[in-house]
Protein backbone atom coordinates (compact mmCIF):
# COMPACT_ATOMS: atom_id res chain seq x y z
CA UNK A 1 0.00 0.00 0.00
CA UNK A 2 2.84 2.40 0.83
CA UNK A 3 4.56 1.67 -2.47
CA UNK A 4 1.28 2.28 -4.31
CA UNK A 5 0.96 5.75 -2.82
CA UNK A 6 4.47 6.66 -4.04
CA UNK A 7 3.50 5.26 -7.46
CA UNK A 8 0.43 7.54 -7.64
CA UNK A 9 2.57 10.50 -6.69
CA UNK A 10 4.87 9.70 -9.60
CA UNK A 11 1.89 9.50 -11.99
CA UNK A 12 0.75 12.95 -10.88
CA UNK A 13 4.25 14.39 -11.29
CA UNK A 14 4.70 12.90 -14.77
CA UNK A 15 1.26 14.24 -15.66
CA UNK A 16 2.34 17.77 -14.75
CA UNK A 17 5.59 17.55 -16.73
CA UNK A 18 4.09 16.33 -20.07
CA UNK A 19 3.47 19.34 -22.24
CA UNK A 20 2.51 17.87 -25.67
CA UNK A 21 -1.01 16.70 -24.70
CA UNK A 22 -4.09 18.74 -23.94
CA UNK A 23 -5.35 18.68 -20.35
CA UNK A 24 -8.51 16.53 -20.89
CA UNK A 25 -6.34 13.87 -22.57
CA UNK A 26 -3.87 14.02 -19.70
CA UNK A 27 -6.70 13.66 -17.18
CA UNK A 28 -7.95 10.55 -18.96
CA UNK A 29 -4.42 9.14 -19.07
CA UNK A 30 -4.01 9.64 -15.33
CA UNK A 31 -7.34 7.92 -14.75
CA UNK A 32 -6.32 4.87 -16.84
CA UNK A 33 -2.95 4.55 -15.16
CA UNK A 34 -4.40 4.94 -11.67
CA UNK A 35 -7.09 2.33 -12.35
CA UNK A 36 -4.52 -0.13 -13.72
CA UNK A 37 -2.43 0.36 -10.59
CA UNK A 38 -5.44 -0.36 -8.36
CA UNK A 39 -6.13 -3.54 -10.34
CA UNK A 40 -2.64 -4.75 -9.49
CA UNK A 41 -2.82 -3.78 -5.85
CA UNK A 42 -2.42 -6.99 -3.79
CA UNK A 43 -4.79 -7.41 -0.87
CA UNK A 44 -3.04 -8.89 2.11
CA UNK A 45 -4.50 -7.13 5.15
CA UNK A 46 -7.59 -9.22 5.78
CA UNK A 47 -9.26 -8.84 9.17
CA UNK A 48 -10.13 -11.78 11.41
CA UNK A 49 -13.95 -11.97 11.63
CA UNK A 50 -13.52 -13.47 15.08
CA UNK A 51 -11.14 -10.79 16.31
CA UNK A 52 -11.68 -8.60 19.37
CA UNK A 53 -11.48 -4.89 18.56
CA UNK A 54 -10.42 -2.15 20.94
CA UNK A 55 -11.85 1.32 21.56
CA UNK A 56 -10.01 1.92 24.84
CA UNK A 57 -6.95 0.27 26.31
CA UNK A 58 -8.03 -2.58 28.54
CA UNK A 59 -5.67 -4.58 30.73
CA UNK A 60 -7.31 -7.84 31.78
CA UNK A 61 -4.86 -8.12 34.71
CA UNK A 62 -7.05 -5.47 36.35
CA UNK A 63 -10.22 -7.50 35.87
CA UNK A 64 -11.16 -10.03 38.54
CA UNK A 65 -14.92 -10.12 37.97
CA UNK A 66 -16.71 -10.94 34.71
CA UNK A 67 -20.40 -10.11 34.26
CA UNK A 68 -22.67 -11.25 31.43
CA UNK A 69 -25.98 -10.42 29.88
CA UNK A 70 -27.80 -13.52 28.54
CA UNK A 71 -29.77 -12.87 25.31
CA UNK A 72 -27.46 -12.29 22.34
CA UNK A 73 -24.45 -12.33 24.68
CA UNK A 74 -24.12 -15.76 26.30
CA UNK A 75 -26.84 -17.07 23.95
CA UNK A 76 -26.72 -16.31 20.24
CA UNK A 77 -29.95 -16.92 18.32
CA UNK A 78 -30.57 -18.16 14.80
CA UNK A 79 -32.55 -16.14 12.27
CA UNK A 80 -35.51 -18.34 13.13
CA UNK A 81 -36.05 -16.26 16.26
CA UNK A 82 -36.62 -13.09 14.23
CA UNK A 83 -39.12 -14.94 12.05
CA UNK A 84 -40.87 -16.26 15.15
CA UNK A 85 -41.22 -12.79 16.71
CA UNK A 86 -42.42 -11.33 13.40
CA UNK A 87 -45.02 -14.06 12.89
CA UNK A 88 -46.33 -14.00 16.47
CA UNK A 89 -46.56 -10.19 16.48
CA UNK A 90 -48.29 -10.06 13.08
CA UNK A 91 -50.79 -12.66 14.28
CA UNK A 92 -51.59 -10.44 17.24
CA UNK A 93 -51.95 -7.39 14.97
CA UNK A 94 -54.56 -9.23 12.91
CA UNK A 95 -56.34 -11.34 15.53
CA UNK A 96 -56.28 -8.99 18.54
CA UNK A 97 -56.19 -5.55 16.91
CA UNK A 98 -58.16 -6.42 13.73
CA UNK A 99 -55.62 -5.26 11.14
CA UNK A 100 -56.36 -6.63 7.61
CA UNK A 101 -56.13 -10.43 7.36
CA UNK A 102 -54.30 -10.10 4.05
CA UNK A 103 -51.20 -9.00 6.02
CA UNK A 104 -50.79 -12.60 7.16
CA UNK A 105 -50.40 -13.79 3.59
CA UNK A 106 -47.44 -11.51 2.84
CA UNK A 107 -44.19 -13.26 3.63
CA UNK A 108 -41.76 -11.46 5.92
CA UNK A 109 -38.49 -10.04 4.60
CA UNK A 110 -36.35 -9.58 7.66
CA UNK A 111 -33.20 -8.93 5.64
CA UNK A 112 -34.72 -5.64 4.47
CA UNK A 113 -33.40 -3.56 7.39
CA UNK A 114 -30.36 -3.54 9.65
CA UNK A 115 -30.05 -2.97 13.39
CA UNK A 116 -29.32 0.58 14.55
CA UNK A 117 -31.71 2.41 12.18
CA UNK A 118 -34.01 5.17 13.40
CA UNK A 119 -37.76 5.14 12.83
CA UNK A 120 -39.56 8.45 12.34
CA UNK A 121 -42.96 7.69 13.83
CA UNK A 122 -44.78 10.69 12.34
CA UNK A 123 -43.59 10.10 8.78
CA UNK A 124 -43.40 6.28 8.96
CA UNK A 125 -39.84 6.20 7.63
CA UNK A 126 -36.83 4.08 8.46
CA UNK A 127 -33.59 5.98 8.12
CA UNK A 128 -29.89 5.60 8.75
CA UNK A 129 -28.16 8.36 10.68
CA UNK A 130 -24.43 8.93 10.98
CA UNK A 131 -22.25 9.92 13.93
CA UNK A 132 -22.90 13.60 13.21
CA UNK A 133 -26.71 13.24 13.08
CA UNK A 134 -26.70 13.43 9.27
CA UNK A 135 -29.01 11.18 7.29
CA UNK A 136 -27.16 9.03 4.77
CA UNK A 137 -28.57 9.79 1.32
CA UNK A 138 -30.45 6.91 -0.25
CA UNK A 139 -31.24 5.29 3.10
CA UNK A 140 -34.69 6.70 3.87
CA UNK A 141 -37.59 4.29 3.27
CA UNK A 142 -41.30 4.61 3.77
CA UNK A 143 -42.54 1.03 3.73
CA UNK A 144 -40.44 -0.57 1.00
CA UNK A 145 -40.22 2.62 -1.07
CA UNK A 146 -37.02 4.65 -1.12
CA UNK A 147 -37.66 8.36 -0.68
CA UNK A 148 -35.98 10.75 -3.09
CA UNK A 149 -33.61 13.42 -1.79
CA UNK A 150 -36.33 16.02 -2.45
CA UNK A 151 -38.85 14.09 -0.34
CA UNK A 152 -36.30 13.85 2.49
CA UNK A 153 -35.69 17.61 2.31
CA UNK A 154 -39.44 18.21 2.44
CA UNK A 155 -39.55 16.36 5.75
CA UNK A 156 -36.33 17.47 7.45
CA UNK A 157 -35.37 20.67 5.66
CA UNK A 158 -32.00 19.15 4.77
CA UNK A 159 -30.27 15.89 5.75
CA UNK A 160 -29.79 16.69 9.40
CA UNK A 161 -31.74 15.09 12.23
CA UNK A 162 -31.96 17.14 15.43
CA UNK A 163 -31.13 15.30 18.66
CA UNK A 164 -34.29 16.68 20.26
CA UNK A 165 -36.59 14.49 18.14
CA UNK A 166 -36.42 12.15 21.15
CA UNK A 167 -39.29 9.72 21.46
CA UNK A 168 -40.59 10.53 17.98
CA UNK A 169 -37.44 9.06 16.47
CA UNK A 170 -36.63 5.85 18.33
CA UNK A 171 -33.57 3.84 17.39
CA UNK A 172 -34.18 0.18 16.57
CA UNK A 173 -31.37 -1.34 18.54
CA UNK A 174 -32.55 -4.29 20.59
CA UNK A 175 -33.39 -7.96 20.27
CA UNK A 176 -36.55 -7.22 18.31
CA UNK A 177 -35.20 -4.60 15.90
CA UNK A 178 -35.45 -6.61 12.70
CA UNK A 179 -38.93 -8.06 13.31
CA UNK A 180 -40.03 -4.61 14.42
CA UNK A 181 -38.67 -2.94 11.26
CA UNK A 182 -40.18 -5.77 9.19
CA UNK A 183 -43.64 -5.26 10.68
CA UNK A 184 -43.63 -1.48 10.31
CA UNK A 185 -42.34 -1.44 6.72
CA UNK A 186 -44.69 -4.25 5.65
CA UNK A 187 -47.84 -2.69 7.12
CA UNK A 188 -47.02 0.86 5.95
CA UNK A 189 -46.44 -0.45 2.42
CA UNK A 190 -49.74 -2.36 2.54
CA UNK A 191 -51.66 0.79 3.54
CA UNK A 192 -49.83 3.01 1.04
CA UNK A 193 -50.39 0.60 -1.86
CA UNK A 194 -54.13 0.69 -1.21
CA UNK A 195 -54.21 4.38 -0.28
CA UNK A 196 -55.75 3.50 3.08
CA UNK A 197 -55.72 6.21 5.73
CA UNK A 198 -54.11 5.39 9.06
CA UNK A 199 -52.70 7.16 12.10
CA UNK A 200 -48.88 6.71 12.12
CA UNK A 201 -48.65 7.10 15.89
CA UNK A 202 -51.34 4.47 16.53
CA UNK A 203 -49.67 2.09 14.07
CA UNK A 204 -46.35 2.47 15.88
CA UNK A 205 -47.96 1.96 19.27
CA UNK A 206 -49.88 -1.10 18.03
CA UNK A 207 -46.74 -2.71 16.65
CA UNK A 208 -44.82 -1.88 19.83
CA UNK A 209 -47.62 -3.34 21.92
CA UNK A 210 -47.83 -6.58 19.92
CA UNK A 211 -44.07 -7.12 19.88
CA UNK A 212 -43.94 -6.47 23.61
CA UNK A 213 -46.75 -8.95 24.25
CA UNK A 214 -44.94 -11.69 22.31
CA UNK A 215 -42.21 -11.19 24.86
CA UNK A 216 -44.18 -10.48 28.05
CA UNK A 217 -46.80 -13.20 27.52
CA UNK A 218 -44.10 -15.86 27.48
CA UNK A 219 -45.12 -16.95 23.98
CA UNK A 220 -41.64 -16.45 22.55
CA UNK A 221 -39.94 -18.04 25.54
CA UNK A 222 -42.08 -21.16 25.29
CA UNK A 223 -41.50 -21.61 21.54
CA UNK A 224 -37.72 -21.30 22.01
CA UNK A 225 -37.66 -23.74 24.95
CA UNK A 226 -39.72 -26.23 22.94
CA UNK A 227 -37.17 -26.34 20.12
CA UNK A 228 -33.80 -25.04 21.31
CA UNK A 229 -31.67 -26.32 18.36
CA UNK A 230 -33.98 -24.43 15.97
CA UNK A 231 -33.50 -21.10 17.74
CA UNK A 232 -30.23 -21.17 19.72
CA UNK A 233 -26.71 -21.62 18.38
CA UNK A 234 -24.54 -24.02 20.36
CA UNK A 235 -21.98 -21.20 20.68
CA UNK A 236 -18.99 -23.54 20.40
CA UNK A 237 -16.12 -22.52 22.64
CA UNK A 238 -18.29 -20.76 25.23
CA UNK A 239 -17.84 -23.49 27.83
CA UNK A 240 -14.05 -23.51 27.40
CA UNK A 241 -13.86 -19.74 27.75
CA UNK A 242 -15.99 -19.55 30.90
CA UNK A 243 -14.14 -22.46 32.53
CA UNK A 244 -10.80 -20.88 31.62
CA UNK A 245 -11.86 -17.75 33.50
CA UNK A 246 -12.89 -19.80 36.53
CA UNK A 247 -9.65 -21.79 36.44
CA UNK A 248 -7.75 -18.51 36.64
CA UNK A 249 -9.62 -17.46 39.78
CA UNK A 250 -12.03 -15.05 38.10
CA UNK A 251 -15.52 -14.60 39.57
CA UNK A 252 -18.48 -14.64 37.18
CA UNK A 253 -22.06 -13.36 37.37
CA UNK A 254 -25.11 -12.99 35.12
CA UNK A 255 -27.57 -10.09 35.10
CA UNK A 256 -30.33 -10.73 32.57
CA UNK A 257 -33.82 -9.41 31.89
CA UNK A 258 -35.02 -12.90 30.92
CA UNK A 259 -36.74 -15.28 33.37
CA UNK A 260 -34.85 -18.15 35.02
CA UNK A 261 -36.58 -21.04 33.27
CA UNK A 262 -35.72 -19.55 29.90
CA UNK A 263 -32.02 -19.04 30.58
CA UNK A 264 -31.80 -22.36 32.40
CA UNK A 265 -33.00 -24.26 29.33
CA UNK A 266 -30.68 -22.31 27.00
CA UNK A 267 -27.61 -22.59 29.24
CA UNK A 268 -28.22 -26.30 29.80
CA UNK A 269 -28.47 -26.74 26.02
CA UNK A 270 -25.18 -24.90 25.47
CA UNK A 271 -23.14 -25.87 28.54
CA UNK A 272 -24.76 -28.90 30.17
CA UNK A 273 -26.59 -29.47 33.47
CA UNK A 274 -23.77 -28.10 35.64
CA UNK A 275 -23.71 -24.64 34.09
CA UNK A 276 -24.74 -22.88 37.30
CA UNK A 277 -21.50 -23.87 39.05
CA UNK A 278 -19.58 -21.55 36.74
CA UNK A 279 -21.33 -18.41 38.02
CA UNK A 280 -21.10 -16.96 41.50
CA UNK A 281 -24.29 -14.88 41.20
CA UNK A 282 -27.26 -15.16 38.84
CA UNK A 283 -29.81 -12.35 38.63
CA UNK A 284 -32.84 -12.85 36.35
CA UNK A 285 -35.79 -10.61 35.32
CA UNK A 286 -33.53 -7.66 36.22
CA UNK A 287 -35.33 -5.00 34.17
CA UNK A 288 -32.16 -3.35 32.85
CA UNK A 289 -31.56 -0.44 32.42
CA UNK A 290 -33.76 0.38 35.44
CA UNK A 291 -31.71 -2.17 37.41
CA UNK A 292 -28.67 0.11 37.32
CA UNK A 293 -30.39 3.18 38.77
CA UNK A 294 -33.66 1.89 40.31
CA UNK A 295 -34.54 0.71 43.80
CA UNK A 296 -36.46 -2.52 43.15
CA UNK A 297 -35.89 -5.15 45.81
CA UNK A 298 -34.21 -8.47 45.13
CA UNK A 299 -36.44 -11.52 45.52
CA UNK A 300 -35.24 -15.10 45.75
CA UNK A 301 -36.46 -17.33 42.93
CA UNK A 302 -37.95 -20.57 44.25
CA UNK A 303 -37.19 -23.41 41.86
CA UNK A 304 -39.76 -25.75 43.42
CA UNK A 305 -42.68 -23.38 42.97
CA UNK A 306 -41.28 -21.55 39.92
CA UNK A 307 -42.28 -18.42 41.85
CA UNK A 308 -40.70 -15.71 43.96
CA UNK A 309 -40.30 -15.89 47.75
CA UNK A 310 -41.79 -13.14 49.84
CA UNK A 311 -39.02 -12.99 52.50
CA UNK A 312 -36.75 -9.96 52.49
CA UNK A 313 -33.40 -10.64 50.82
CA UNK A 314 -30.64 -9.47 53.20
CA UNK A 315 -27.74 -11.43 51.67
CA UNK A 316 -26.94 -12.70 48.21
CA UNK A 317 -25.90 -16.35 48.34
CA UNK A 318 -23.92 -17.85 45.46
CA UNK A 319 -26.06 -20.99 45.16
CA UNK A 320 -29.36 -19.09 44.85
CA UNK A 321 -31.15 -17.42 41.95
CA UNK A 322 -32.33 -13.83 42.46
CA UNK A 323 -34.95 -11.89 40.57
CA UNK A 324 -35.30 -8.12 40.07
CA UNK A 325 -33.12 -6.04 42.40
CA UNK A 326 -30.95 -3.06 41.74
CA UNK A 327 -27.30 -2.22 41.28
CA UNK A 328 -26.83 -0.45 44.61
CA UNK A 329 -27.97 -3.54 46.54
CA UNK A 330 -25.95 -5.79 44.28
CA UNK A 331 -22.77 -3.76 44.99
CA UNK A 332 -23.39 -3.94 48.75
CA UNK A 333 -24.49 -7.56 49.03
CA UNK A 334 -22.40 -9.38 46.45
CA UNK A 335 -18.99 -10.38 47.80
CA UNK A 336 -16.23 -10.26 45.21
CA UNK A 337 -12.50 -10.55 45.86
CA UNK A 338 -11.69 -7.96 43.20
CA UNK A 339 -13.15 -4.55 42.29
CA UNK A 340 -12.25 -4.68 38.59
CA UNK A 341 -15.36 -5.67 36.58
CA UNK A 342 -15.71 -6.38 32.86
CA UNK A 343 -19.35 -6.60 31.76
CA UNK A 344 -20.43 -8.16 28.46
CA UNK A 345 -23.69 -7.19 26.75
CA UNK A 346 -25.20 -6.78 23.31
CA UNK A 347 -27.44 -3.77 23.95
CA UNK A 348 -25.19 -0.73 23.94
CA UNK A 349 -27.61 1.44 25.94
CA UNK A 350 -29.40 -1.01 28.23
CA UNK A 351 -26.36 -3.15 29.01
CA UNK A 352 -23.36 -0.90 28.68
CA UNK A 353 -24.22 2.77 29.26
CA UNK A 354 -24.73 2.74 33.03
CA UNK A 355 -21.94 0.26 33.82
CA UNK A 356 -19.28 2.30 32.00
CA UNK A 357 -20.58 5.82 32.68
CA UNK A 358 -21.95 5.46 36.22
CA UNK A 359 -20.22 2.44 37.76
CA UNK A 360 -16.75 2.70 36.26
CA UNK A 361 -16.87 -0.88 35.01
CA UNK A 362 -15.11 -1.96 31.86
CA UNK A 363 -17.51 -3.01 29.12
CA UNK A 364 -17.44 -5.34 26.14
CA UNK A 365 -20.07 -5.32 23.40
CA UNK A 366 -21.17 -8.46 21.61
CA UNK A 367 -22.22 -7.48 18.08
CA UNK A 368 -23.28 -10.65 16.21
CA UNK A 369 -23.51 -8.80 12.86
CA UNK A 370 -19.82 -7.89 13.03
CA UNK A 371 -18.48 -11.22 11.68
CA UNK A 372 -20.58 -11.02 8.53
CA UNK A 373 -19.58 -7.42 7.88
CA UNK A 374 -15.88 -8.29 8.22
CA UNK A 375 -16.30 -11.19 5.79
CA UNK A 376 -17.73 -8.74 3.26
CA UNK A 377 -14.83 -6.34 3.89
CA UNK A 378 -12.41 -9.20 3.27
CA UNK A 379 -13.78 -9.94 -0.21
CA UNK A 380 -11.45 -9.02 -3.10
CA UNK A 381 -14.37 -7.29 -4.83
CA UNK A 382 -15.05 -5.07 -1.85
CA UNK A 383 -11.38 -4.28 -1.38
CA UNK A 384 -11.07 -3.29 -5.04
CA UNK A 385 -14.13 -1.02 -4.85
CA UNK A 386 -12.88 0.72 -1.73
CA UNK A 387 -9.31 1.29 -2.97
CA UNK A 388 -10.53 2.51 -6.37
CA UNK A 389 -13.15 4.70 -4.68
CA UNK A 390 -10.52 6.34 -2.48
CA UNK A 391 -8.14 6.75 -5.43
CA UNK A 392 -10.85 8.27 -7.61
CA UNK A 393 -11.78 10.63 -4.78
CA UNK A 394 -8.18 11.79 -4.57
CA UNK A 395 -8.08 12.28 -8.35
CA UNK A 396 -11.21 14.45 -8.15
CA UNK A 397 -9.83 16.42 -5.23
CA UNK A 398 -6.49 17.00 -6.98
CA UNK A 399 -7.75 17.91 -10.46
CA UNK A 400 -11.12 19.58 -9.80
CA UNK A 401 -9.42 22.96 -10.45
CA UNK A 402 -9.24 22.12 -14.18
CA UNK A 403 -13.01 21.58 -14.30
CA UNK A 404 -13.56 25.27 -13.57
CA UNK A 405 -11.38 26.36 -16.50
CA UNK A 406 -12.40 24.17 -19.43
CA UNK A 407 -15.77 22.53 -20.40
CA UNK A 408 -14.01 19.37 -21.67
CA UNK A 409 -12.13 19.03 -18.39
CA UNK A 410 -15.41 19.65 -16.60
CA UNK A 411 -16.92 16.69 -18.50
CA UNK A 412 -14.10 14.41 -17.33
CA UNK A 413 -14.39 15.50 -13.70
CA UNK A 414 -18.20 15.09 -13.87
CA UNK A 415 -17.79 11.52 -15.18
CA UNK A 416 -15.49 10.79 -12.25
CA UNK A 417 -18.00 12.24 -9.79
CA UNK A 418 -20.78 10.04 -11.24
CA UNK A 419 -18.56 6.97 -11.13
CA UNK A 420 -17.67 7.77 -7.52
CA UNK A 421 -21.36 7.93 -6.57
CA UNK A 422 -21.95 4.56 -8.22
CA UNK A 423 -18.96 2.99 -6.45
CA UNK A 424 -20.25 4.23 -3.11
CA UNK A 425 -23.65 2.68 -3.78
CA UNK A 426 -22.04 -0.60 -4.85
CA UNK A 427 -19.94 -0.75 -1.68
CA UNK A 428 -22.99 0.04 0.45
CA UNK A 429 -25.14 -2.65 -1.21
CA UNK A 430 -22.59 -5.36 -0.42
CA UNK A 431 -23.69 -5.13 3.22
CA UNK A 432 -27.38 -4.44 2.75
CA UNK A 433 -29.11 -3.27 -0.43
CA UNK A 434 -31.16 -0.59 1.31
CA UNK A 435 -29.11 0.59 4.28
CA UNK A 436 -25.52 -0.63 3.87
CA UNK A 437 -23.25 -1.29 6.82
CA UNK A 438 -24.28 -1.08 10.48
CA UNK A 439 -21.00 0.61 11.31
CA UNK A 440 -20.36 3.18 8.60
CA UNK A 441 -21.98 5.46 6.11
CA UNK A 442 -19.92 6.33 3.02
CA UNK A 443 -17.22 8.35 4.74
CA UNK A 444 -18.28 8.48 8.34
CA UNK A 445 -19.24 6.13 11.15
CA UNK A 446 -22.90 5.53 11.98
CA UNK A 447 -24.89 6.78 14.93
CA UNK A 448 -24.77 3.17 16.17
CA UNK A 449 -20.97 3.00 15.95
CA UNK A 450 -20.56 6.37 17.65
CA UNK A 451 -22.28 4.97 20.74
CA UNK A 452 -20.52 1.62 20.46
CA UNK A 453 -17.24 3.50 20.45
CA UNK A 454 -18.24 5.58 23.47
CA UNK A 455 -19.80 2.83 25.57
CA UNK A 456 -17.68 -0.28 24.94
CA UNK A 457 -13.97 -0.68 25.73
CA UNK A 458 -13.82 -3.64 23.34
CA UNK A 459 -16.24 -5.33 20.92
CA UNK A 460 -16.45 -8.63 19.12
CA UNK A 461 -19.00 -10.80 17.29
CA UNK A 462 -19.18 -13.68 19.78
CA UNK A 463 -18.09 -14.25 23.36
CA UNK A 464 -15.87 -17.31 22.63
CA UNK A 465 -13.67 -15.04 20.47
CA UNK A 466 -12.21 -13.89 23.79
CA UNK A 467 -10.60 -17.34 24.21
CA UNK A 468 -7.79 -16.29 21.88
CA UNK A 469 -6.57 -13.88 24.52
CA UNK A 470 -5.32 -14.99 27.94
CA UNK A 471 -6.67 -13.50 31.20
CA UNK A 472 -3.60 -11.23 31.46
CA UNK A 473 -3.84 -9.80 27.95
CA UNK A 474 -3.88 -6.06 27.32
CA UNK A 475 -6.01 -4.77 24.43
CA UNK A 476 -4.47 -1.71 22.77
CA UNK A 477 -6.50 0.61 20.52
CA UNK A 478 -5.17 1.54 17.06
CA UNK A 479 -3.73 4.96 16.51
CA UNK A 480 -6.06 6.18 13.75
CA UNK A 481 -5.04 9.24 11.75
CA UNK A 482 -6.92 12.45 12.43
CA UNK A 483 -7.78 14.60 9.39
CA UNK A 484 -4.82 16.92 10.04
CA UNK A 485 -2.32 14.05 10.47
CA UNK A 486 -0.33 12.22 7.80
CA UNK A 487 -2.48 10.11 5.46
CA UNK A 488 0.09 7.34 5.63
CA UNK A 489 -1.19 4.86 8.17
CA UNK A 490 1.30 4.47 10.99
CA UNK A 491 -0.63 1.36 12.02
CA UNK A 492 0.07 -0.14 8.61
CA UNK A 493 3.77 0.75 8.77
CA UNK A 494 4.06 -0.75 12.25
CA UNK A 495 2.19 -3.88 11.13
CA UNK A 496 4.54 -4.37 8.19
CA UNK A 497 7.58 -3.96 10.43
CA UNK A 498 6.25 -6.44 13.00
CA UNK A 499 5.35 -8.94 10.25
CA UNK A 500 8.83 -8.65 8.79
CA UNK A 501 10.57 -9.10 12.13
CA UNK A 502 8.41 -12.06 13.12
CA UNK A 503 9.35 -13.92 9.94
CA UNK A 504 13.04 -13.10 10.47
CA UNK A 505 12.98 -14.38 14.04
CA UNK A 506 10.45 -17.17 13.47
CA UNK A 507 7.86 -15.86 15.92
CA UNK A 508 4.15 -16.00 15.20
CA UNK A 509 1.70 -13.16 15.81
CA UNK A 510 -1.14 -15.65 15.81
CA UNK A 511 -0.13 -17.76 18.83
Ligand SMILES: [Mg+2]
Pocket residue numbers: 069070071072073345346347
Ligand atom coordinates in the same frame (compact mmCIF):
# COMPACT_ATOMS: atom_id res chain seq x y z
MG1 LIG B 1 -29.11 -9.02 25.47
